[in-house]
Amino acid sequence: LAEAAEAARAPDLSAHEDATDLPFLTIDPxxxxxxxxxxHLERRRDGxxxxxxYAIADVAAFLRPGGALDAEAHRRVTTLYFPDDxxxxxPPVLSEGAASLLP
Incomplete structure (x- = not known):
């Protein structure tokens, strides 16, 4: 998973809006x-x-189209949830780290 570690270190987020000044609340369980x-909810200026x-993590921004991570994501399709696992x-280095909306 060297590609994941590299992507976590050097993503190209130039097309993204920086909204880190807003106090977002995550809505994950x-x-x-x-x-x-x-x-983030705010009252309009006119009252x-x-x-x-609304913010959603853009993990795809960390992937190289056609790369190994992209191919594996297409193969898996979704995260699988089980009662205890x-x-x-x-890869967690992206989903729980660099691409996560960590506070």
């Missing part, structure tokens, strides 16, 4: 180690309603 969804900011779609 308790005990989740791959935080991949988050939201008429709210604005919802799981088989992740992406």
């Amino acid at each position: 308790p005990g989740s180690t791959d935080l991949d969804q988050a939201m 008429r309603g709210y604005r919802v900011h 799981r088989i992740p779609l992406h």
